[in-house]
Amino acid sequence: xxxxxxxxxxxxxxxxxxxxxxxxxxxxxxxxxxxxxxxxxxxxxxxxxxxxxxxxxxxxxxxxxxxxxxxxxxxxxxxxxxxxxxxxxxxxxxxxxxxxxxxxxxxxxxxxxxxxxxxxxxxxxxxxxxxxxxxxxxxxxxxxxxxxxxxxxxxxxxxxxxxxxxxxxxxxxxxxxxxxxxxxxxxxxxxxxxxxxxxxxxxxxxxxxxxxxxxxxxxxxxxxxxxxxxxxxxxxxxxxxxxxxxxxxxxxxxxxxx
Amino acid sequence: xxxxxxxxxxxxxxxxxxxxxxxxxxxxxxxxxxxxxxxxxxxxxxxxxxxxxxxxxxxxxxxxxxxxxxxxxxxxxxxxxxxxxxxxxxxxxxxxxxxxxxxxxxxxxxxxxxxxxxxxxxxxxxxxxxxxxxxxxxxxxxxxxxxxxxxxxxxxxxxxxxxxxxxxxxxxxxxxxxxxxxxxxxxxxxxxxxxxxxxxxxxxxxxxxxxxxxxxxxxxxxxxxxxxxxxxxxxxxxxxxxxxxxxxxxxxxxxxxxxxxxxxxxxxxxxxxxxxxxxxxxxxxxxxxxxxxxxxxxxxxxxxxxxxxxxxxxxxxxxxxxxxxxxxxxxxxxxxxxxxxxxxxxxxx
Numbered sequence: 001x002x003x004x005x006x007x008x009x010x011x012x013x014x015x016x017x018x019x020x021x022x023x024x025x026x027x028x029x030x031x032x033x034x035x036x037x038x039x040x041x042x043x044x045x046x047x048x049x050x051x052x053x054x055x056x057x058x059x060x061x062x063x064x065x066x067x068x069x070x071x072x073x074x075x076x077x078x079x080x081x082x083x084x085x086x087x088x089x090x091x092x093x094x095x096x097x098x099x100x101x102x103x104x105x106x107x108x109x110x111x112x113x114x115x116x117x118x119x120x121x122x123x124x125x126x127x128x129x130x131x132x133x134x135x136x137x138x139x140x141x142x143x144x145x146x147x148x149x150x151x152x153x154x155x156x157x158x159x160x161x162x163x164x165x166x167x168x169x170x171x172x173x174x175x176x177x178x179x180x181x182x183x184x185x186x187x188x189x190x191x192x193x194x195x196x197x198x199x200x201x202x203x204x205x206x207x208x209x210x211x212x213x214x215x216x217x218x219x220x221x222x223x224x225x226x227x228x229x230x231x232x233x234x235x236x237x238x239x240x241x242x243x244x245x246x247x248x249x250x251x252x253x254x255x256x257x258x
Numbered sequence: 259x260x261x262x263x264x265x266x267x268x269x270x271x272x273x274x275x276x277x278x279x280x281x282x283x284x285x286x287x288x289x290x291x292x293x294x295x296x297x298x299x300x301x302x303x304x305x306x307x308x309x310x311x312x313x314x315x316x317x318x319x320x321x322x323x324x325x326x327x328x329x330x331x332x333x334x335x336x337x338x339x340x341x342x343x344x345x346x347x348x349x350x351x352x353x354x355x356x357x358x359x360x361x362x363x364x365x366x367x368x369x370x371x372x373x374x375x376x377x378x379x380x381x382x383x384x385x386x387x388x389x390x391x392x393x394x395x396x397x398x399x400x401x402x403x404x405x406x407x408x409x410x411x412x413x414x415x416x417x418x419x420x421x422x423x424x425x426x427x428x429x430x431x432x433x434x435x436x437x438x439x440x441x442x443x444x445x446x447x448x449x450x451x452x453x454x455x456x457x458x459x460x461x462x463x464x465x466x467x468x469x470x471x472x473x474x475x476x477x478x479x480x481x482x483x484x485x486x487x488x489x490x491x492x493x494x495x496x497x498x499x500x501x502x503x504x505x506x507x508x509x510x511x512x513x514x515x516x517x518x519x520x521x522x523x524x525x526x527x528x529x530x531x532x533x534x535x536x537x538x539x540x541x542x543x544x545x546x547x548x549x550x551x552x553x554x555x556x557x558x559x560x561x562x563x564x565x566x567x568x569x570x571x572x573x574x575x576x577x578x579x580x581x582x583x584x585x586x587x588x589x590x591x592x593x594x595x596x597x598x599x600x601x602x603x604x605x606x607x
Binding site for chain 2: 011014
């Protein structure tokens with residue numbers, strides 16, 4: 001099965017990269033997190049001086065923004081599914097030599113590439129701003145492995161939502177809300193402090209982006225703790241559950257043309 | 259491999275065909291071989307109404323099989339089932355010898371589908387061709403070659419650099435149909451492929467499909483346009499309310515009326531009800547007369563006799579005729595009578 005499935009999935013990924021991305025979208029996808037890094041990094045430097053383990057806020061924020069890429073990658077996945085539905089290509093592709101699962105995996109792999117690509121660009125921006133970035137192979141391996149898992153998780157989540165909702169408008173509204181909550185109820189921009197209201201604390205704890213952000217930051221600043229390792233394991237478990245739900249919802253959804 | 263053919267459209271030397279010089283897929287096999295077999299297919303979307311209700315038929319290799327029916331008759335559901343997009347609720351359906359329930363992917367890798375709805379990648383026309391060929395695993399050199407020939411054949415050169423969503427409806431349809439020929443296939447499913455095409459492009463498309471059929475391609479074709487079905491199909495099924503009402507060769511369908519002809523007539527002045535009443539009496543039990551206001555449609559196997567009766571009566575009753583026309587039965591007559599009378603060809607017109 002794998003020998004025939006893999007070329008199909010890779011073709012779908014290539015197709016997604018060729019036709020489901022355009023320069024404008026790419027600039028927004030990568031430029032927006034880059035702008036966060038520049039504007040927030042410099043803007044909040046004075047307010048947050050001393051925060052983030054004694055390093056500058058920009059150093060604290062860089063791994064957070066790299067983690068933010070996994071959410072952006074997830075939105076890419078959901079948007080691709082909706083674009084294919086909207087332009088009739090979903091049912092067209094599914095009357096072709098592909099299975100539904102291959103189509104889904106093609107989107108997830110594309111999301112993952114976006115997540116990894118975006119985080120590499122953020123590393124480049126960070127190097128331009130800070131003059132240094134981690135170069136240890138182990139640290140980079142942990143960073144990119146975590147980004148990969150996070151991208152699949154958020155890709156699955158967005159596909160799950162895309163499979164359930166009935167209109168593109170509803171999907172976009174949910175996506176905007178989710179991006180906001182997931183980003184700001186995580187350790188992307190600021191650490192989990194004891195002064196937070198309980199509700200926000202709970203949101204921080206259940207938010208997978210917190211785990212991504214903590215692990216990436218730990219590897220980036222060489223301050224990984226056992227808690228980060230447990231969080232990564234939890235992240236893997238969450239990814240498996242959400243991936244299962246997304247596949248299940250998607251396989252059951254009606255994709256045929258009317 | 260696609261090559262330039264010598265065919266001419268309507269004798270126009272400026273419009274030439276590009277045809278495949280080899281059969282697509284394995285289409286050159288035994289023409290009596292069943293490519294699609296449906297047995298007692300039933301499908302329901304809501305567990306109350308059946309979109310397909312006991313449908314059985316066979317499509318043979320190398321034939322053009324038409325599915326005729328009004329909106330909601332079950333044509334699209336049948337196409338979805340054959341292209342494995344849905345699984346029928348019950349019954350068996352085999353395409354290319356494979357069960358649609360178990361071998362969906364293998365079936366889909368050997369069929370082409372032109373959907374009724376638009377389906378494009380959000381990019382230029384020529385890139386749509388290239389990407390589609392790539393998805394089907396056509397090697398780059400081959401897909402570049404096919405793309406160029408198809409763009410020429412379907413008259414798309416002027417719009418090749420434009421985004422597929424910025425072109426006109428007819429152009430989109432041409433792109434969509436042409437794109438399907440980027441890959442090899444054994445069976446091509448066409449769901450209303452000529453909607454939005456002008457007369458010349460419609461005929462070009464139908465002729466190019468005929469050309470592929472001669473080379474072994476099997477085509478399943480849905481249409482509302484009965485002239486098209488008459489022109490293209492070898493056999494056709496008339497579907498209504500999920501049931502096949504008629505299924506035969508086009509010629510046999512037309513012969514269902516035993517060589518009867520149709521006379522249309524309209525009375526210009528005089529007592530039309532009296533005239534038609536007398537005419538019905540004079541014609542006897544053979545012909546059927548359907549009157550609607552001042553017009554009537556007569557179905558008869560002896561048009562000469564009917565015409566002489568009409569002439570006699572119009573003279574004796576002082577009735578002037580506004581319109582009189584004798585014509586052969588068309589596929590449209592078959593279709594209308596089948597749908598109106600649940601498949602009974604001997605019902606009134």
